[in-house]
Amino acid sequence: MELNSAVPSGPLEKKWDKHRFEMKLVNPANKRKYSVIVVGSGLAGGAGAASLAELGYNVSCFCYQDSPRRAHSIAAQGGINASKNYQNDGDSVQRLFYDTIKGGDFRAREANVYRLAQVSENIIDQCVAQGVPFGREYGGTLGNRSFGGAQVSRTFYSRGQTGQQLLLGAYQALERQIGLGNVKMYARHEMLEVVLVDGRARGIVTRDMITGAIESHVADAVVLATGGYANVFYLSTNAAGCNTTAIWRAYKKGAAFANPCYTQIHPTCIPVTGDHQSKLTLMSESLRNDGRIWVPLKKGDMRSAGEIPESERDYYLERKYPSYGNLAPRDIASRAAKQVCDEGRGVGETGLGVYLDFADSIKRLGEDTIRERYGNLFDMYERITDENPYKLPMRIFPAAHYVMGGLWVDYNLMSTIPGLHVAGEANFSDHGANRLGASALMQGLADGYFVLPYTIGNYLASTKQGKVDTSHAAFKDAEAAVATRVKKLIAVKGHRTVDSFHRELGKIMWEHCGMGRTRQGLKTALEKIPRLREEFWKNLTVVGGNDEINQTLEKAGRIADFLELGELLCLDALEREESCGGHFREEYQTPDGEALRNDEKFCHVAAWEYAGEGKTPIRNVEPLAFENVHLTQRSYK
Amino acid sequence: MKLTLNVWRQRDAKSEGKFVTYDAPDISPDMSFLEMLDVVNQRLVEKAEDPIAFDHDCREGICGMCGIVVNGNPHGPRRGTTSCQLHMRSFKDGDSITLEPWRVTPFPVLKDLIVDRGSFDRIIAAGGFITVPTGNAPDGNAILVPKDCSERSMDAAACIGCGACAAACPNGSAMLFVAAKVSHLALLPQGQPERYERVLSMVGQMDAEGFGTCTNHGECSRACPKEIRQEFIAQLNRDFLRASVFSRPKVAGGAGAG
Amino acid sequence: MAAPAHLLNSSVGKKIVMAVTGIVLSLFVLGHMAGNLQAFLPNGPEALDHYGVFLRELLHGTGIWFVRAGMLLAVCLHIWAYLGLTQKSLAARPQGYRVTDYEEATLASRSMRWTGPLLGIFIVYHIFHFTVGSVHPHFVEGRVYQNLVSGLAVTWVALFYLVAMGALSFHLFHGVWSMLQTLGLSHPKYDPWRKRLAVAFTIVVCGGFALVPLAVLAGVLK
């Protein structure tokens, strides 16, 4: 398979403008004649569906929740980046571009990242106009906070609920289009197949999660904005329903899957308390602005935080990374936490935790300022742990959080399947091997508001395709495939619950493919996962049938796909014999334990191609050329 | 700890429902309420019994998907807390807990504890937005918003659309939800152009959906996991009064509410 | 849509009608209560009779009818809104909860539905009692004071009046602040005073009203 990134020629800063001029336009009167399916109502899908409908296209939008407003973007806390330079602290499109490329450990495509930095400014304008209540200064101007991996203050925020407010903005725009009849919304519909006609994406097959009805939907172009697959680790900061199903189905229909092993472990989450744990709760990284991270110097120090004197504390991030200190990027902060815990210096019963201490900033700024900045986060922590973070330092530990990997897309966000576009966390485009804080919201909205509306139009205007409807054989086959699959899941009638399989898969992934990866560990995982998958299809138990709300059935379908994805993830991690960003191979590190890239052999995107049931997938590569930045060892010292 | 659950079980929207009692032994106080239900469900599935269906997604109190009436309290006894963030330490060993779905006509029960809240989306579609198609925005700082306005607006905007207010209201009124959205936008300069149009169309849709009427009982704010204040209901009433007294016949092409 | 349409057709509009008519009724009871207290003046009997005459002669006898018409309209609109709103609320929850646990809703707020009609019944009875006189055994046209005393001397009648005043007190206790909320009269700075105002108003009006039957029962007024 050839991977044509379709990056426009010309100087980096002119590419997008040039491309926008060169793209074909659909005549306003004809837009109504085109239909677009958008799977996902998060920032990427919601913004995309609304914007496309505003342009006049016929849009249908799908989500598995009961309302588009509940997409997991809602959970984003900290903020969204934009190179506005309102703080006059030396920010610029160029700097945001460079920070993102460097933050991604030089494994992202320059042109995409530059475009992201360019449109970041329009995003803020759009959201303000929609009524997103961003944090403000007393003069009424927009406020900013700083975020991991950047030395400028460019993050816009709405308290600790930035994702919620941005999503509500997109949701309201979407609801407006629904009210006007330009978008048909399908909530509680799960997409289970992509349908190709003459090699082009022409529709999807969904399961109505209330009635179980399996339905086909036709369109001239399909967008997947179905979010990330971090739930492959079982315990993650993602929502219970986050899944890989949509993109995995597409992968099996021929869409290349890029860099599955680029997963992000977030440094500041609330530690695990027991086996009953169903998810891990994130404490926004913005807390690292005012909180200081430390562990006791002595291993196995059982004293309570208060009893440990300054002299016996190790503020390890400030020690190791003087210039970035507690704001070191996520992959680095997470690994550092793992190291100190491996050394036996972790805190809390499990020993899997480090302190995030606000005592100093409360002294410096007063409790009220801290409450104003992080009140809701502190409350959340208190609700979950029953400890008061105004008095005791928080206990935090890294948790699976985000995936940089996803379906491969070209500059137009189109996958290797013509007509199948992929946006938001579901694609691999902009974050390379590690995502900087507050950049995913930016990417989701960039894709949805400012990229898809142009590139989809270009696709529709420049491709002739005949009319098809759901009676077409391709749709009938897809429906049949889905039906059989569902029946198969119900028919197993074994003895193990879906969750027990998910939990076991998660353990394997976290142990062997988590923060630190080794050849041996990955090999073990690659043996264990197929065995687990086999047992799954022999010993799974699903209660109830298809023609009703059946949450175990829904879950079973998703876990079945995770059991396949997990294998590809480990395979990719095994093949990438270097350490970069979120992918840390213990064999490849500098003397002082930093990630050691291998730019000769691995300065490329690994795009996996499905080769058929039971066959090892094919690893295609898209070489990454850096013309505007020179590759350096990423240092935050 | 050991608990007894009285749970509303209902196969689907058409079927009759009834309460069924389950024993829930060895529950850890560190579990969230939903994790407790997970455990109960695991045991049911192992016995090949139909697990209790309940809505949930983020499990961190922000998506608004979860919602169970626990002993007469939507989202449970603890204030400012969603069902998913409620922890079992709020209960005592041996407690008997009654779980019911939201009960309001516009939230028909779909199964067990799952209801259909589509009516809320339709209320937003009726006018809960600012009409600004993508690409029409001026520079972010071209619109100055007094800090206090944006803070109060944010207080209202924090609503997660869970429906607990309507579930808690003795009259089954959704005023707090609607008031929260109306106020969120009415308190911002960006929201002014459609301010009065908006309140009329949203209230109109709220009535059409069949919600009850507000007689200022105040149960809604108390059940609200985001502690949205009743003050916003006054704000809605104020805007509605102004709108209904001063509104002019619609001008053709005027920014419409959906 | 025209203004009245919104006010009459929507739930919030009906609620505003309720509040406005509520004010009218509230002010009426306040004034009426003050009028009744004249019974305690040293020249109580004359005072009250003259008061009655004054009422009836207002604007050459037309005034009272204006007042009556206004009152009638207010009560009717109030009841009309009540019926509309209450019916809508009942329809919104056909199936109640097995367990309920109210914390904010007060006995007063939840009994509005009952204290209201009770007041309605009272008003009707009351008018036949003291104004028309048909249900008053010793009614003498124009002898307001005497009618009052002889009327309330009957224990069960006095008790009924007291019960009605109890209902009124509940109704006003929630009603007065609810009305402020309905009219959007809310501001964090002054909100605490809304409930205080309601309490004060309730005590004054209902206390004042209740004095009369109590005094009659106690034989202070004869």
Ligand SMILES: Cc1cc2nc3c(=O)[nH]c(=O)nc-3n(C[C@H](O)[C@H](O)[C@H](O)COP(=O)(O)OP(=O)(O)OC[C@H]3O[C@@H](n4cnc5c(N)ncnc54)[C@H](O)[C@@H]3O)c2cc1C
């Ligand atoms: C706790 C948390 C905090 C975060 N904080 C930040 C932050 O501060 N700043 C930042 O920049 N980023 C943050 N992120 C990352 C960011 O929120 C996400 O990457 C981003 O919101 C993803 O948006 P999306 O639109 O791509 O996907 P989502 O918002 O996840 O939307 C996915 C959509 O697809 C639908 N869907 C999925 N599968 C199917 C299917 N099979 N069928 C039908 N529909 C389907 C879902 O219903 C949903 O509507 C955070 C993430 C988490 C988990």
Ligand code: HEM
């Ligand atoms: C203990 C309490 C009350 C007493 C002793 C009382 C006494 C009286 C008397 C003596 C009259 C006749 C006045 C006249 O004919 O000049 C009267 C009239 C009236 N009262 Fe009351 N009243 C009481 C409470 C109320 C209340 C609570 C209401 C309203 C809800 C009310 C409404 C009226 C009305 C509408 C009239 C008729 C006025 C008119 O049209 O002439 N009263 N009352």
Ligand code: HEM
């Ligand atoms: C003496 C006569 C009455 C007075 C002074 C009075 C006063 C009030 C006031 C001030 C309110 C508050 C309005 C609001 O909340 O916006 C109110 C509400 C109400 N009234 Fe009355 N009312 C009277 C008679 C009645 C009658 C006769 C009925 C019914 C038959 C009635 C039924 C109600 C109800 C149900 C409410 C509740 C509405 C709410 O709380 O929002 N009232 N009344």
Ligand code: SF4
């Ligand atoms: S107002 Fe509160 S209770 Fe009502 S929907 Fe919003 S968050 Fe839920």
Ligand code: F3S
């Ligand atoms: S409880 Fe109901 S009556 Fe009004 S104040 Fe809240 S909506």
Ligand code: FES
């Ligand atoms: S599950 Fe999202 S709010 Fe409870």
